[in-house]
Amino acid sequence: MSVLLDVKNLRTHFHTHRGLVKAVDGVSFHINEKEIVGLVGESGCGKSVSMLSVMQLIAIPPGKIVSGSAMFDGHDLLKYKPKGDEMRAIRGAKIAMIFQEPMTSLNPVLTIARQVTETLELHLKMDTQTARKRAVELLKLVGIPEAESRLDNYPHQFSGGMRQRVMIAIALSCNPKILIADEPTTAVDVTTQAQLLELMQEMVNRFNTSLVIVTHNLGVVARYADRIYVMYAGRIVESGLSEDIFLRPLHPYTIGLLKSVPQLGQTKSDRELVPISGLPPNLIDMPQNCAFLPRCSYHKERCRLEPWPELHAVGAQHYVSCYVDTRETS
Numbered sequence: 001m002s003v004l005l006d007v008k009n010l011r012t013h014f015h016t017h018r019g020l021v022k023a024v025d026g027v028s029f030h031i032n033e034k035e036i037v038g039l040v041g042e043s044g045c046g047k048s049v050s051m052l053s054v055m056q057l058i059a060i061p062p063g064k065i066v067s068g069s070a071m072f073d074g075h076d077l078l079k080y081k082p083k084g085d086e087m088r089a090i091r092g093a094k095i096a097m098i099f100q101e102p103m104t105s106l107n108p109v110l111t112i113a114r115q116v117t118e119t120l121e122l123h124l125k126m127d128t129q130t131a132r133k134r135a136v137e138l139l140k141l142v143g144i145p146e147a148e149s150r151l152d153n154y155p156h157q158f159s160g161g162m163r164q165r166v167m168i169a170i171a172l173s174c175n176p177k178i179l180i181a182d183e184p185t186t187a188v189d190v191t192t193q194a195q196l197l198e199l200m201q202e203m204v205n206r207f208n209t210s211l212v213i214v215t216h217n218l219g220v221v222a223r224y225a226d227r228i229y230v231m232y233a234g235r236i237v238e239s240g241l242s243e244d245i246f247l248r249p250l251h252p253y254t255i256g257l258l259k260s261v262p263q264l265g266q267t268k269s270d271r272e273l274v275p276i277s278g279l280p281p282n283l284i285d286m287p288q289n290c291a292f293l294p295r296c297s298y299h300k301e302r303c304r305l306e307p308w309p310e311l312h313a314v315g316a317q318h319y320v321s322c323y324v325d326t327r328e329t330s
Contacts, residue, residue, distance in 0.1 A: 004072065004177055007027065011024055011026055011027075011065070014063045025046075025234035033177075056077065057097075096179050098180065124174060168184075179203075183216070184197075213225060225242050226241065232280075233280060235321065237321045238321065239317075250326050250327065255326060257276070302323050309322060
């Protein structure tokens with residue numbers, strides 16, 4: 001399985017009036033062909049910023065990509081100018097993104113037709129009539145009823161779930177190699193969440209597209225992801241195949257996340273959820289040692305004295321950033 005996107009040592013910082021925020025601090029990950037990858041962690045851990053950095057969509061200022069590389073089709077995307085033609089040719093056509101909050105991602109003053117056909121006209125050079133015909137096909141593909149008559153509606157005339165389907169249609173319009181879904185189920189109910197996730201999986205299989213699901217909800221990626229990256233305080237603390245993360249978690253943070261998620265089949269005595277105590281660290285004043293230390297029940301003296309550990313292999317595709325072997329303490 002060949003690698004489509006290979007990100008190394010990505011660092012993205014934000015200069016604020018209170019100090020320097022290290023939102024992404026040395027993140028490395030890769031996306032293979034035709035696979036679904038989950039990027040999970042608490043709000044504010046750097047998930048979305050990592051993806052926006054790869055797409056060169058960080059607002060400069062206050063943000064700045066300090067270091068790193070993002071190799072795609074033999075080129076480093078981070079070497080391109082954010083507003084240059086090379087990067088514009090990548091966005092939408094080769095790497096597409098479904099942005100968080102469908103309620104605000106679509107332009108409220110433009111019709112659905114204009115917003116779907118814009119990408120087709122820009123990247124595929126379609127004329128207006130051909131683009132409109134293709135837009136109807138895309139809306140039908142993502143399950144929007146009466147697609148032809150609804151094409152001239154505005155976003156406020158669609159429900160939250162339907163707007164998210166429109167976003168999926170736009171993202172898939174040019175058959176990209178990678179589709180990034182940033183919190184794709186945040187603003188919709190549980191039933192619609194399941195429908196949207198099934199739809200995205202179907203689209204991935206149909207178009208041979210790789211999918212990155214960015215979410216704070218482990219339940220969202222449990223069924224669909226082939227591999228998972230777990231982020232905390234701007235870094236990846238554990239990565240591996242889905243079965244490794246869910247059945248053999250090793251980092252205390254991953255273990256804490258799984259313990260705080262309700263599961264079917266639990267007995268009455270096991271139903272009580274165990275929250276992760278404490279709060280995430282202040283990204284402006286990060287500690288030199290492990291950032292999860294104040295919230296960790298597994299820590300040892302070494303964790304206090306030494307720098308935050310690098311990721312190291314504990315299996316064929318399983319990596320963890322921790323000095324403690326939690327298998328020995330459980």
